[in-house]
Amino acid sequence: MNPIFPASGTRRFETAEETQSFGQELGRALEAGDVVILDGPLGAGKTTFTQGIARGVGVKGRVTSPTFVIAREHRPLIDGPVLIHVDAYRLIGEDGSGDPIGELDALDLDTALEDAVVIAEWGGGLVEQITQSYLLIQIDRETAVLEDPESQARIFTWNIIEA
Template sequence: MKDFDASGARRLETAADTQAFGEEVGHALEAGDVVILDGPLGAGKTTFTQGLARGLGVKGRVTSPTFVIAREHRSLDGGPALIHVDAYRLLGEGGGDPLGELDALDLDSALTDAVVVAEWGGGLVEQISSSYLLITLDRTTATLEDPESEARLASWELH
């Protein structure tokens, strides 16, 4: 990652703010980078990834990879592809070798030539990369304060 703080936190008031933060992160990513998204269902992981895809400049509509396990989005401008993974499903499908399972998906890009974003990625990245950016999205805290709030609390740390 280039030009991005190794750790921090930010309050994102709307889905558009979540996408804008994702776009900012996307601009800082390089081929071979791995991003793990943590947070409960509905926390904004896919919304964040939509912005990240804009920042990377990849083509294709970004949707949850739940039913396909992984989706590849090619670059529009010669940059790295985006491989968007549902690690929960990936870990459950193969039983023990997430890297082997990811390779078996026949993605056109080598993992070193792409940015990998894994929703529910804890337990996967430790096996596919020696370093990764962990982003946690928390929607619960803001809605406890104000049930009408759309806010998410995003925190991140480079490992």
């Protein structure tokens, strides 16, 4: 990852537009081979954030949740990395059985890393097994709601993790 983006931090965003803008900021710093794990509850804004990342990376196509297809690949508009958007939750299965590592391997993400940026929703405990370092982003939507039940704010906390 380009050092223009801080290795760790916390920010609060009040709107989806602010969340996407932050994603775009991160996307401009991402390089082929980078892996980003998004951790947060359902509805936290993981896909909204990824839409901003896609703008920053500069890829084609509309970014939607990969829930039903497990992974979506977005090609660059010009010279740049492919964006692979993964829903790792689907690799685990509804009942928690199955072989998530085998399913992850079947996506061939480890061979695509040299040419792609990988964004993995629900990827904690799984996706980091395909890389030596990754950016872990935790999205908290509960703290702001406890302060103000009408709040739509999200708090993003991130750290680069070196294995």
